[in-house]
Structure formats: structure tokens, C-alpha cells
Amino acid sequence: MRAMTYRGPYKVRVEEKDRPRIEHPNDAIVRVTLAAICGSDLHLYHGLMPDTRIGHTFGHEFIGVVDEVGSSVESLQVGDRVMVPFNIACGTCFFCARGLISNCHNVNPNATAVGGIYGYSHTTGGYDGGQAEYVRVPFADVGPSVIPEGISDENALMMTDALSTGYFGAQLGGTREGDTVVVFGAGPVGLYAARSSWLMGAGRVIVVDYLDYRLQKAREFAYAETVDFGAVDDIVLHLKRMTDHLGADVVIDAVGAEADGNLAQHITSAKFKLQGGSPVALNWAIDSVRKGGTVSVMGAYGPLFSAVKFGDALNKGLTLRMNQAPVKRQWPRLFEHIRSGALDPSAIITHRIPLEHIAEAYHVFSSKLDDCIKTVIVPESAAWTAA
Ligand SMILES: NC(=O)c1ccc[n+]([C@@H]2O[C@H](COP(=O)([O-])OP(=O)(O)OC[C@H]3O[C@@H](n4cnc5c(N)ncnc54)[C@H](O)[C@@H]3O)[C@@H](O)[C@H]2O)c1
Numbered sequence: 001m002r003a004m005t006y007r008g009p010y011k012v013r014v015e016e017k018d019r020p021r022i023e024h025p026n027d028a029i030v031r032v033t034l035a036a037i038c039g040s041d042l043h044l045y046h047g048l049m050p051d052t053r054i055g056h057t058f059g060h061e062f063i064g065v066v067d068e069v070g071s072s073v074e075s076l077q078v079g080d081r082v083m084v085p086f087n088i089a090c091g092t093c094f095f096c097a098r099g100l101i102s103n104c105h106n107v108n109p110n111a112t113a114v115g116g117i118y119g120y121s122h123t124t125g126g127y128d129g130g131q132a133e134y135v136r137v138p139f140a141d142v143g144p145s146v147i148p149e150g151i152s153d154e155n156a157l158m159m160t161d162a163l164s165t166g167y168f169g170a171q172l173g174g175t176r177e178g179d180t181v182v183v184f185g186a187g188p189v190g191l192y193a194a195r196s197s198w199l200m201g202a203g204r205v206i207v208v209d210y211l212d213y214r215l216q217k218a219r220e221f222a223y224a225e226t227v228d229f230g231a232v233d234d235i236v237l238h239l240k241r242m243t244d245h246l247g248a249d250v251v252i253d254a255v256g257a258e259a260d261g262n263l264a265q266h267i268t269s270a271k272f273k274l275q276g277g278s279p280v281a282l283n284w285a286i287d288s289v290r291k292g293g294t295v296s297v298m299g300a301y302g303p304l305f306s307a308v309k310f311g312d313a314l315n316k317g318l319t320l321r322m323n324q325a326p327v328k329r330q331w332p333r334l335f336e337h338i339r340s341g342a343l344d345p346s347a348i349i350t351h352r353i354p355l356e357h358i359a360e361a362y363h364v365f366s367s368k369l370d371d372c373i374k375t376v377i378v379p380e381s382a383a384w385t386a387a
């Protein structure tokens with residue numbers, strides 16, 4: 001089969017790989033019909049995630065058709081159209097039993113700090129991902145769902161991560177009626193978090209980024225006020241002025257460990273490797289939320305140390321909430337919002353690219369060229385089926 005493979009930082013290509021096989025009775029093999037590239041894939045692409053091995057296939061956002069099932073699979077049949085959450089979970093361990101399906105203990109037994117994720121390095125279990133024609137889906141009775149009536153393929157695809165993560169970020173913010181919510185990052189996760197904050201009662205939503213075309217999307221898609229942090233002297237002071245000098249009630253970090261905007265952090269992280277990234281946006285979040293407020297962190301941070309302003313968070317009495325999104329938990333509400341017309345997640349998709357051209361798609365998304373926000377990948381075999 002054809003599959004995207006990692007060749008080293010900033011190098012990916014499409015190669016011929018063995019089609020995955022059933023390895024366990026509860027596995028399914030899914031023929032991928034659509035996949036997407038996530039901002040999280042950029043951390044891998046930039047070589048920032050430990051134990052990203054040559055030959056690994058990325059891709060934790062995908063939908064497809066069940067091609068084969070193991071002998072114990074009960075909830076799926078060959079031919080079912082399925083959406084697969086990015087978390088791999090066993091469904092029965094201590095954590096899964098408590099709904100912490102992104103923190104499953106069984107799917108990544110070599111690690112205590114992170115669960116299993118498709119196509120996200122051996123740090124998260126070494127599972128090959130869905131930017132390929134076929135993918136092995138473990139615990140097939142737990143993760144995937146048949147795509148329900150009324151949910152388009154592209155909307156189902158957005159629910160496998162970005163939309164569910166943005167919605168979860170807004171949930172963790174604990175937004176109350178009338179609250180002011182600031183979202184750092186106008187990528188897919190930030191756009192969905194901003195839009196979801198309204199669904200949770202926000203009175204005001206402000207999105208911060210420095211890419212004009214993304215801020216424009218934040219105004220159109222998420223009905224947010226926007227601030228270009230590159231155009232103001234001091235983004236924290238600017239946000240304070242916008243929020244009665246008290247600060248926002250809720251701030252969501254939808255940027256993660258590769259934030260732009262602070263030279264010193266860049267030098268100590270990217271150049272001298274003194275920390276595992278530049279948590280500029282997270283520090284801005286801690287500074288611009290009001291005392292007693294909540295910071296919800298959706299942006300990804302690797303296992304390495306990052307210089308975060310913990311003392312200020314303590315002295316301000318902040319609530320810090322974060323996790324890898326437990327994707328499937330968000331689906332019932334999101335189905336309702338999409339069916340009622342309150343939400344059309346596919347509106348943020350800017351690029352639809354054949355799998356064979358995925359190297360270029362990574363370059364365009366990574367360098368933020370061609371007004372790229374969200375790229376959907378179409379395997380050749382899927383395009384052929386659709387035609
Ligand atoms: N927790 C989870 O489960 C989960 C799931 C999906 C993605 N993520 C993470 O969420 C983050 C966002 O994902 P995405 O797909 O939207 O990525 P993306 O790269 O498309 O978007 C990130 C945006 O942040 C902006 N940005 C950079 N520095 C900034 C700063 N200092 N202040 C404000 N904005 C800044 C960039 O210009 C960009 O528009 C990534 O770190 C990703 O790894 C986490």
C-alpha cells in the first residue's frame with residue numbers, strides 16, 4: 001500500500017509499505033478514505049518529539065471503511081464507514097473506566113505519562129497512523145464509531161481530533177454565562193475552541209494570532225474579536241486593557257510548545273535545547289487571565305522541561321486544566337450541534353490533496369503558505385472509489 005513515511009526532520013515521503021495485518025482478535029483494518037494533517041503533526045515533522053523513528057507513518061485524524069475485522073470484533077462489520085478517534089484506548093483499565101480515555105494505561109505500557117495515539121511516534125506507542133491507504137485499528141470495539149446519518153465525511157474527519165479538541169478546550173475553560181474568553185492560536189484547534197466557547201455561554205470571545213488570514217477566519221467562522229500580537233507592543237497589556245484591566249475569565253492555549261513571539265524563549269529552546277519548546281503562549285495565557293480564572297491548555301507540550309510561569313499561576317489562584325482530548329466523549333454533543341446546523345466544522349478546510357503529494361502538503365502547512373489552515377489528504381484508492 002502507499003503510505004506517508006517520516007525520513008527525518010522536515011522530510012516526509014510516500015512509500016510502498018506492507019498493508020497492515022490483524023495482530024489481535026479485536027483489531028480492525030480500515031481502508032482510509034480521508035485523513036488530515038494536524039498542528040500536532042508539525043511537532044513530529046519538525047523533529048521535536050522524542051523517538052520519532054524513520055519509516056513511521058503519521059496521521060491521527062482519519063475516517064475510512066472497515067476492510068477486515070479480527071475474530072472478537074462485535075461492533076463493526078466489513079464495509080462499515082467509520083470515524084476513528086485519535087486516542088487508542090482499551091476501554092477497561094483504571095483510567096478508561098473513569099472516562100480518561102486519552103490516558104489509557106494498556107495501549108502504551110512503556111510510558112506512564114501518555115496514552116496511545118495513532119501515528120505519533122514511539123513515545124505514544126509506535127502505532128502507524130492513517131496518512132496511508134490502510135491502517136490497523138486496535139480495540140476496534142472501543143474507539144471507532146459508524147459515521148451516523150446526517151454527518152458528512154469531512155465533518156466526521158474534523159471530529160476525529162481538531163473539533164473535539166477545540167470543544168474540549170472550551171469545556172475545560174469552565175466558561176460561565178457572559179464570560180470573556182481569550183483564545184491563543186487561530187489554527188483549527190483555536191478556531192473550534194473559540195466557536196465552541198459561544199456554545200457554552202461566553203459573552204465575549206477574543207482570538208490572538210499573528211497570521212492575518214487566520215485572524216480573518218476567526219472573525220468569520222468563530223465570530224470573534226481578533227488581536228494580531230505582532231501589531232501591539234505588549235500583548236498582555238493590550239488584553240488587560242480590553243478586559244477592564246482585570247484580565248479574561250478564561251484563556252485557552254491552542255498553540256503549544258512551538259509558539260512564536262519571544263526571541264529569548266526561541267534561543268533557549270530551539271537553539272540551545274535548554275527547554276522542550278517555547279511556551280510563550282502559555283505564559284501569555286497565565287499573565288492575561290484574571291486572578292482566580294482558568295487556563296485551559298490544548299496546545300501540545302512534549303515530555304521535556306518547559307519554562308512555564310508556575311509561581312504567577314499559583315499567586316493568582318488560577319485553575320490550570322489540560323489533557324489530550326478524550327475525543328469520543330465529545331461526539332454525542334457535537335453530533336447534535338452539527339445536525340442542528342449550529343456548527344459546520346468543514347468550513348475551515350482550505351486544502352484537499354492526494355496522498356502522493358503529502359510532502360508538499362506538509363511544507364505548505366508548516367510554512368503557513370497559500371493561506372493554509374486545514375489540509376485533508378485523499379488516498380488514491382479512496383479517490384478512485386469515490387469516482
Ligand atoms: N490536547 C490535544 O488533544 C490536542 C489535539 C490536537 C492538537 N493539539 C495541539 O494544539 C495546538 C494547535 O493545533 P492546530 O492544529 O490548531 O495547529 P496550527 O499550527 O495550525 O495552529 C497554531 C497557531 O498558533 C499561532 N501562534 C504561534 N505562536 C503564537 C502565540 N505566541 N500566540 C498566539 N498564536 C500563536 C500560529 O500562527 C498558528 O496559527 C498544537 O500544539 C497541537 O499539537 C492538541
Ligand SMILES: [Zn+2]
Nearest residue numbers: 038039040161
Ligand atoms: Zn491532532
Ligand SMILES: [Zn+2]
Nearest residue numbers: 090093096104
Ligand atoms: Zn484503557
